[in-house]
Amino acid sequence: MFKVVLSFCLCVFAITLYAEQVQDKYVFETPAQHEQFYRVSSQLRCLVCQNQTLADSDSELANDLRTEILSQVKAGKSDQAIFDFVVARYGDFVLYNPPVKPITWVLWFGPMGLLLVCFVIWFLISTQTRRSAMKLQPKG
Amino acid sequence: MKKKQWYFIIPIILFIILGIVLWKGLGKNTKVIPSALLNKTVPEFSAPDLMTGKNEASLAALKGHVSLVNVWATWCVPCKQEHVELLTLKQRYPVAIYGINYKDKTDEARQWLKEQGNPYTITWQDINGKIGIEWGVSGVPETFLVDKRGVIRYRYSGPITVQIFQQQILPMIASLHSEN
Numbered sequence: 392m393f394k395v396v397l398s399f400c401l402c403v404f405a406i407t408l409y410a411e412q413v414q415d416k417y418v419f420e421t422p423a424q425h426e427q428f429y430r431v432s433s434q435l436r437c438l439v440c441q442n443q444t445l446a447d448s449d450s451e452l453a454n455d456l457r458t459e460i461l462s463q464v465k466a467g468k469s470d471q472a473i474f475d476f477v478v479a480r481y482g483d484f485v486l487y488n489p490p491v492k493p494i495t496w497v498l499w500f501g502p503m504g505l506l507l508v509c510f511v512i513w514f515l516i517s518t519q520t521r522r523s524a525m526k527l528q529p530k531g
Numbered sequence: 532m533k534k535k536q537w538y539f540i541i542p543i544i545l546f547i548i549l550g551i552v553l554w555k556g557l558g559k560n561t562k563v564i565p566s567a568l569l570n571k572t573v574p575e576f577s578a579p580d581l582m583t584g585k586n587e588a589s590l591a592a593l594k595g596h597v598s599l600v601n602v603w604a605t606w607c608v609p610c611k612q613e614h615v616e617l618l619t620l621k622q623r624y625p626v627a628i629y630g631i632n633y634k635d636k637t638d639e640a641r642q643w644l645k646e647q648g649n650p651y652t653i654t655w656q657d658i659n660g661k662i663g664i665e666w667g668v669s670g671v672p673e674t675f676l677v678d679k680r681g682v683i684r685y686r687y688s689g690p691i692t693v694q695i696f697q698q699q700i701l702p703m704i705a706s707l708h709s710e711n
Contacts, residue, residue: 455663482566509542
C-alpha cells in the first residue's frame with residue numbers, strides 16, 4: 392500500500408517538473424530586464440481574467456500585452472512609463488495600486504474613515520454613560 | 532430625546548448609505564470597464580484595408596463626419612448576428628461604419644464580407660492585435676462612436692443591435708452632427 396502511494400506521489404511530482412511559468416517562454420537580454428518584466432506585469436490586472444495579473448493570465452489579451460511590455464522593457468522604458476502606457480489605453484482599473492485621486496478617496500480612506508467615525512461615536516457615548524453614572528453616585 | 536443621544540443615529544445613517552451604495556452595485560456587469568479613450572482623439576495608425584490591401588490612415592479617414600468604428604472577427608460568435616444588424620443600420624441611417632478586423636485570418640475575413648455583405652467603408656486589418664491595444668479593446672465586439680473631429684465620444688461593449696443603436700447611439704449622433 393505504501394509503495395502504491397509513494398509511486399503515485401512521485402508521478403505527480405514528475406509531472407510538475409513539466410509545468411512552465413507563463414513568462415518562461417520569453418527571452419531576456421539581461422537579468423534586470425527579466426526582473427522588470429515580471430515586476431511590471433505582476434502589478435497590472437488582466438482585463439479578461441480580472442482576478443489574475445498580466446504575469447499569470449494565459450488569456451490572449453494578456454499574451455498580447457506581455458509582448459508589448461516586453462518590447463518596452465527591452466527598449467529601456469521605466470516602470471512608470473509602461474504603467475502610463477497601459478493606463479492611457481485601459482484606464483486606472485488595470486493598476487493593482489490605483490492612484491489616489493478624488494474619485495478613489497472612498498476606496499483608500501473609506502474603511503479607516505468609517506472606523507474612525509465609529510470610534511468617535513463609541514467614545515462620546517461611553518463618556519456620556521460615565522458622566523450619568525457619576526451623577527448617580529452620592530456626593531461625599 | 533436628549534441631545535447626546537443624537538450620536539446613535541449617525542451609524543444608522545451611515546449603514547443606510549452604505550446599503551444603498553452596495554445595492555446599486557449588485558446589478559452591475561463588472562467585466563466591462565469604461566473606455567479610457569472617451570473624449571480623446573482616435574489612435575493614429577495606418578493599416579492595410581482588408582478588401583483593397585491599400586494602407587489607410589485612421590485619422591484622415593475618420594475626420595469630417597460622424598462614424599462608428601466596429602471591432603470584429605470571424606472567430607467571434609456574437610459578431611455574426613451583429614453583422615446583420617450593422618448591414619441594416621447602414622441601410623437605414625446615414626452613418627459611416629468602419630471596421631477593425633481583430634486578430635483574424637485575412638482570407639476568411641475577406642470571404643466573410645464578400646459572402647455576407649460589407650457594411651464597412653474601410654476595414655483595417657489588425658493581425659497581431661496592436662491596433663486593438665491602442666483602442667483599449669478588451670473583448671470582441673466593441674463599437675466606438677467617433678465625432679467629426681476624430682474624437683471618441685462613446686464606446687459600446689458587446690454586439691450592437693438596431694434597437695440599442697436607436698435608443699443609445701442615435702440621440703448622440705444627432706447632437707454630434709450639429710457640432711462644428
